[in-house]
Amino acid sequence: MPPAEKPAAGRTRDAARTRAEILDVATAEFARAGFTGARVDEIAARTRTTKRMIYYYFGSKEQLFTAVLERAYAVIRGAEQDLDVEHLDPVAAIRRLAELTFDHHEAHPDFIRLVSIENIHEAEHIAASEKLSRLNWPAIDVIARILENGRDSGAFTADVDAVNLHAMISSFCFFRVANRPTFAALFGRDLLAAGERERYRAMLGDMVIGYLTGGASSR
Amino acid sequence: MPPAEKPAAGRTRDAARTRAEILDVATAEFARAGFTGARVDEIAARTRTTKRMIYYYFGSKEQLFTAVLERAYAVIRGAEQDLDVEHLDPVAAIRRLAELTFDHHEAHPDFIRLVSIENIHEAEHIAASEKLSRLNWPAIDVIARILENGRDSGAFTADVDAVNLHAMISSFCFFRVANRPTFAALFGRDLLAAGERERYRAMLGDMVIGYLTGGASSR
DNA sequence: TGAATAATGTACGAACTGGTTCGTTATGCA
DNA sequence: TGCATAACGAACCAGTTCGTACATTATTCA
Numbered sequence: 001m002p003p004a005e006k007p008a009a010g011r012t013r014d015a016a017r018t019r020a021e022i023l024d025v026a027t028a029e030f031a032r033a034g035f036t037g038a039r040v041d042e043i044a045a046r047t048r049t050t051k052r053m054i055y056y057y058f059g060s061k062e063q064l065f066t067a068v069l070e071r072a073y074a075v076i077r078g079a080e081q082d083l084d085v086e087h088l089d090p091v092a093a094i095r096r097l098a099e100l101t102f103d104h105h106e107a108h109p110d111f112i113r114l115v116s117i118e119n120i121h122e123a124e125h126i127a128a129s130e131k132l133s134r135l136n137w138p139a140i141d142v143i144a145r146i147l148e149n150g151r152d153s154g155a156f157t158a159d160v161d162a163v164n165l166h167a168m169i170s171s172f173c174f175f176r177v178a179n180r181p182t183f184a185a186l187f188g189r190d191l192l193a194a195g196e197r198e199r200y201r202a203m204l205g206d207m208v209i210g211y212l213t214g215g216a217s218s219r
Numbered sequence: 220m221p222p223a224e225k226p227a228a229g230r231t232r233d234a235a236r237t238r239a240e241i242l243d244v245a246t247a248e249f250a251r252a253g254f255t256g257a258r259v260d261e262i263a264a265r266t267r268t269t270k271r272m273i274y275y276y277f278g279s280k281e282q283l284f285t286a287v288l289e290r291a292y293a294v295i296r297g298a299e300q301d302l303d304v305e306h307l308d309p310v311a312a313i314r315r316l317a318e319l320t321f322d323h324h325e326a327h328p329d330f331i332r333l334v335s336i337e338n339i340h341e342a343e344h345i346a347a348s349e350k351l352s353r354l355n356w357p358a359i360d361v362i363a364r365i366l367e368n369g370r371d372s373g374a375f376t377a378d379v380d381a382v383n384l385h386a387m388i389s390s391f392c393f394f395r396v397a398n399r400p401t402f403a404a405l406f407g408r409d410l411l412a413a414g415e416r417e418r419y420r421a422m423l424g425d426m427v428i429g430y431l432t433g434g435a436s437s438r
Numbered sequence: 439t440g441a442a443t444a445a446t447g448t449a450c451g452a453a454c455t456g457g458t459t460c461g462t463t464a465t466g467c468a
Numbered sequence: 469t470g471c472a473t474a475a476c477g478a479a480c481c482a483g484t485t486c487g488t489a490c491a492t493t494a495t496t497c498a
Binding site for chain 1: 252253254255256332334335336337338339340341342345346351352355356359377379382383385386387389390391393394395397398399400401402403404405406408410418419422425426427428429430431432433
């Protein structure tokens with residue numbers, strides 16, 4: 001997506017460009033059909049290069065999928081990075097953060113599909129990637145600090161840690177995108193309908209704030 | 220699982236038994252490897268019958284998967300059926316219903332995987348099944364009645380309908396099972412750890428009740 | 439300029455996979 | 469008892485799929 005990586009090395013013989021193009025196409029193909037369903041020949045065909053290059057750069061279908069995952073995660077980590085919500089009051093900060101997650105999931109359905117696929121495969125590619133098995137904590141750290149502020153000020157009463165709150169927020173956002181097809185087929189409701197977007201967004205925020213501030217009665 | 224379907228017709232030549240056995244093995248295989256990843260030969264091998272029988276009874280891999288889905292949904296619908304929570308007060312009833320969903324998802328990880336897989340395939344098998352595209356509303360109806368009671372009594376303040384509340388409850392339960400591998404790989408936390416089970420169960424209940432009863436501030 | 443090497447394309451093959459053909463055996467019923 | 473038919477099995481096939489061997493062209497740097 002950036003205009004040009006290098007000073008445009010000729011036009012043919014551009015390694016970085018070929019590599020990136022393969023990754024783009026592979027992302028779409030894996031998201032479309034799953035790991036086993038994806039066809040290497042199909043990826044090659046939609047590239048302006050050949051299957052040979054895929055193996056030249058990535059070695060195997062498996063490693064290609066891992067590279068796709070790595071890049072996809074890198075993108076979202078970038079987005080999570082530049083949210084400065086710590087100047088807001090805790091309640092507003094958490095709501096803002098939830099909305100950011102909401103927006104991001106909605107904007108990147110392919111990423112959600114890749115994660116679903118990776119879960120089917122027991123996260124073995126993530127486990128095999130050094131890049132991915134570390135660096136995922138910045139988002140968690142932000143939550144942790146907001147949570148601490150909120151507890152100090154007395155606004156938050158619930159007993160959660162940052163990782164579990166992250167799970168709660170993600171679950172709603174993830175479900176909405178990942179389970180859209182079956183939910184629509186079973187209940188006739190499109191969770192991604194444009195007209196209902198604000199409703200779900202508010203629902204998420206109310207849910208999280210309700211949980212954090214609620215007196216959680218009757219148990 | 221029932222002792223015998225028919226008066227045990229001989230031992231060989233038992234159509235119902237063969238059919239059921241194929242479905243059992245197919246469920247496990249599809250859940251393990253996804254639709255495309257599942258191997259018909261592998262299913263046949265783990266059965267005491269042959270691949271020929273799979274095509275004899277089900278016609279195609281696709282129809283077999285549909286049959287697997289149909290049976291899996293039938294099982295959970297059965298469980299949802301016999302919950303009588305309408306005599307409880309609305310708050311307790313919703314919490315009970317959420318816990319039931321929680322328990323059920325946890326107890327049937329294969330079902331969750333099948334649904335994930337079906338979502339990757341855009342729910343095309345559900346759409347193609349007459350059985351599945353109807354009958355899924357009993358659970359929704361129960362929620363709707365509880366919701367009405369709660370709103371009448373003033374206990375519930377949130378403006379949701381039954382389908383969306385169902386989505387909220389499901390999202391948390393579903394995520395916990397479906398995303399366990401990636402979540403563990405990225406954050407080192409096992410969402411299904413036995414020791415934390417009660418924590419998550421309470422978290423879900425508090426979340427839903429907090430949402431329904433909370434004054435949802437700051438927006 | 440002239441290698442050394444990075445990048446690329448073509449054609450191919452071995453293994454696998456969903457699905458079928460052909461034939462056999464048990465079973466219920468007249 | 470005998471026959472129609474449901475239930476079953478072994479071998480096979482055509483198409484596909486990941487991956488590679490071999491050949492070629494551009495680029496870089498001494």
